[in-house]
Amino acid sequence: MLDIVSGFLEAMVRMACPIMLASLGALFTARSGIINFAMEGIMIMGAFFGVYGSYLSGNPWVGALLGMLGGLAAAVVLGIMSITVKVDQVVAGTGINVLFLGLTSYLCTVLYPDGQPSSVEAFQSVEIPGLSSLPVVGVFFQQNLLVYLAFLLVPLIWYLLNRTTFGLCLRSVGEQPHAADSLGINVNRMRYIAILLAGILGGLGGAALSLGQVSVFMENMTSGRGYVAWSAVTVGKWNPIGIMGASLLFGGAEAVQLRLQALGIEIPQQFFQMLPYLLTMIVLAGVVGRTVGPKAMGKPFVKGER
């Protein structure tokens, strides 16, 4: 029984990591007033370039770096569309997702002339001495480095958003951009910074998926995790600690699927595959109405126009 519990906890934390990283990235954009619907595209770029970087160099860290750059590229497109061109952010995000899902599949055939390698150098789990030998919870300390990084980022980002001038500026831009502007804050520059952070973290989230879990890239391998990460921001009530909880919830839903399948329980696997998505709907229906998002969400900023 203890084995089952610790196995489940291990899978939950590991599955939560990509969603948490991407969701923390999406948080920056959300707090600055941008709907980051493009997270799916950002993550798939991270997943693809993560594997490609590791394939070229044999080093997963180079992969993670390239993955972040890939995510950044997708995020910059969103930035241009939503901040400079000022179009509907959901529609632009959809376009970005379609584009980069297609582009990564296309590059997959073009960049690997002899077919994609069956696996590349991935992140290995690192045991933290002492803590990893604890019963049950020890599995939390036998994860790969990206998982530790994701959890470390939670307090860091909380501090950044709530206790620094930068965080205050970012939040004010998302709530009252015109007031922020009148105090001399460059609204669009703040939003671009948020976009860059979302691209880096979303790309890393994608790399955590391809390099932290399976060490190979598959077409459309994010399978909606970008959308789940984006929903996790709302479910987590627009703060990093809530997002950690929401990501663990979704990670748990995925882990249940893996574990119960392994146990041979007589429920068709497809129902477990549905679980994360159904859970998102149920939790959202329960949460929305009791939380208030950033006021200027989805509204492009035009100086002097109300």
Added chain:
Amino acid sequence: MICMNFGGTQVRVERKKRTESPLFQKVLGIGIALLLVILVTGIIIALSGKSPIAAFQCMIKGAFGTKNSVAETLIKAVPLLLSGLGLTICYRTGLTSVGSEGQIIMGGLMATIVGVNLGGLPAPVVIPMAMIAGILGGGIWAGIAGLLKAKLGVSEVINTIMLNYVATYLVAYLVDGPIQEAAGHYPQSDLLGKNAWLPIILPGTRMHLGVILAAVSVVLVYMLLWKLPLGYQMRAVGNNPIAAKTNGINVARNMVLAMFLSGAFAGLAGSVEIMGIHHRLMNGFSSSYGFDSMAVALLGGLHPVGVTIAAIFFGALRTGANTMQRTLQVPVSLVNVIQGLVILFVLMQALLSRFTIRIIQRNAKEKGAKQHA
């Protein structure tokens, strides 16, 4: 306002007061957007070491070269058109649905259940019955998201996406269990009864009755949106929900209804695809028509006529890309790249249409070049 002087000519770019631009300018804008798409796609093809000109030639020939290829283009345009028409209703009501894919799947599922079990009935009975089942399946699936939006205020965007995945896995379960074919070899349903197959209207091709059905739907959606009070109410809700509410329009009811109708058309698309092409239910039969129809609706300017042209364009793209992959080994995933680029560039041209460009002849010495941000 930006003014620039070139010798004696002043070029002035001004922000327009009106947001609605004349048809000519819209068409011009979309034309420029498509040119940019072709340019960028060409560069991507060239970078992979293939000739872009040969690739585009191959696509055009593959899509329109023979009677059969035209038929293939049209039957691929049918689900895109039906689903795109549904999204037109929904977007005009101010709802951003991303759920056509799931609604197509549910429509196909319901049509299959009717077609397999009642396939013995005469064709004029079973075909409408299967279609109505498909319409209800898609409509109710979309209605869930509509209700959650209207009653609880939950974003329809997230819920429609999530429902896509739920529908996909639901069908994956059903074709692997309760409704799997009697032979039990593959995860797919039994064939529909022959009477439930849509008749072929162009002998020697796969062109089926769905083409005519789609054409009728274009007129229906136009009538609904611009000739009926219901359509007027929906567009009012889309333009300004608060103003609509003050004028006594039931916003929540219109939202749910618009979602239902958009799902109904997607469901029809799914049932037509099953009854006209596959004749049985299997995983992935919708081949992302639902996602592509978003691009179709947008590219078509949310007008039934525009959506028709866009659907044929995307149908041609799919047919042409298949030929291109067979002949030149250019991966078919390029179609997604093109579609993504179309969405982004068409959005960008909306920016251009917010400005007017005027060229004024006058003496350059009168005023130096001025720039206002």
